[in-house]
Amino acid sequence: MNDARREELSAGLAATEARIRDACRAAGRDPSEITLIAVTKTYPASDVRLLAGLGVQDVGENRDQEAAPKASECADLGLTWHFIGQLQTNKVRSVVAYADLVHSVDRVRLVDALSREAVRADREIGCLIQVSLDPAAPTSGGVAERGGVAPTAVPELAEAVARAENLRLRGVMAVAPLGQDPGPAFARLAEIARALRNDHPGADVVSAGMSGDLDEAIANGATHVRVGTALLGRRKPFVR
Numbered sequence: 470m471n472d473a474r475r476e477e478l479s480a481g482l483a484a485t486e487a488r489i490r491d492a493c494r495a496a497g498r499d500p501s502e503i504t505l506i507a508v509t510k511t512y513p514a515s516d517v518r519l520l521a522g523l524g525v526q527d528v529g530e531n532r533d534q535e536a537a538p539k540a541s542e543c544a545d546l547g548l549t550w551h552f553i554g555q556l557q558t559n560k561v562r563s564v565v566a567y568a569d570l571v572h573s574v575d576r577v578r579l580v581d582a583l584s585r586e587a588v589r590a591d592r593e594i595g596c597l598i599q600v601s602l603d604p605a606a607p608t609s610g611g612v613a614e615r616g617g618v619a620p621t622a623v624p625e626l627a628e629a630v631a632r633a634e635n636l637r638l639r640g641v642m643a644v645a646p647l648g649q650d651p652g653p654a655f656a657r658l659a660e661i662a663r664a665l666r667n668d669h670p671g672a673d674v675v676s677a678g679m680s681g682d683l684d685e686a687i688a689n690g691a692t693h694v695r696v697g698t699a700l701l702g703r704r705k706p707f708v709r
């Protein structure tokens with residue numbers, strides 16, 4: 470049972486790593502520049518453990534209710550946990566206990582809550598500003614359908630993170646807009662990331678690309694790809 474699952478995950482990992490290598494070769498980049506985050510949402514802690522055994526070091530989750538018990542079951546594995554989903558302020562205390570990076574920072578209130586809880590927990594949390602790449606998104610204030618702030622709002626939010634105690638500004642994250650060629654969207658993200666690095670040289674993470682578009686993301690400078698389906702299989706529809 471476990472052996473069969475290990476085989477499946479091993480095949481998914483090999484195929485994903487081959488895709489990353491090919492995309493890097495095509496872009497003239499070194500695969501060591503890319504961090505593969507295994508998005509384990511809806512899959513059990515036993516899969517996280519198998520993936521860790523196969524060499525995966527970074528895990529992504531998008532719901533605290535699911536991630537918190539999984540992270541504590543896997544606490545012995547020394548993994549880096551990435552919180553990649555929209556984050557409500559009432560979940561921040563729980564998330565700060567296990568997450569090393571939060572990819573979905575999209576408002577000052579969340580920055581304040583993360584900082585307060587990080588200080589309380591005596592932890593440092595890496596923060597990525599989630600950017601909306603949907604041209605139809607609101608240009609100021611508000612959060613777009615696929616999450617994130619308008620590009621024009623990035624500098625101010627980045628300043629808030631950079632000033633906040635126990636938070637470290639690490640870069641940007643985005644999801645490509647649905648139903649559009651992801652290439653131009655990721656190119657836009659690369660420009661936003663470059664501008665951010667101008668003001669904050671240490672903020673060098675570009676979290677972009679999922680199972681369907683990691684190749685385009687790598688072509689456009691992604692440093693972190695978030696891969697679920699291609700590694701673990703198609704997720705069952707989520708039942709609340």
Ligand SMILES: *Cc1c(COP(=O)(O)O)cnc(C)c1O
Nearest residue numbers: 508531553679680695696697698
């Ligand atoms: C689920 C999820 C992913 C992984 O998506 P796949 O298409 O399964 O690879 C990546 N990023 C975010 C923000 C997600 O919620």
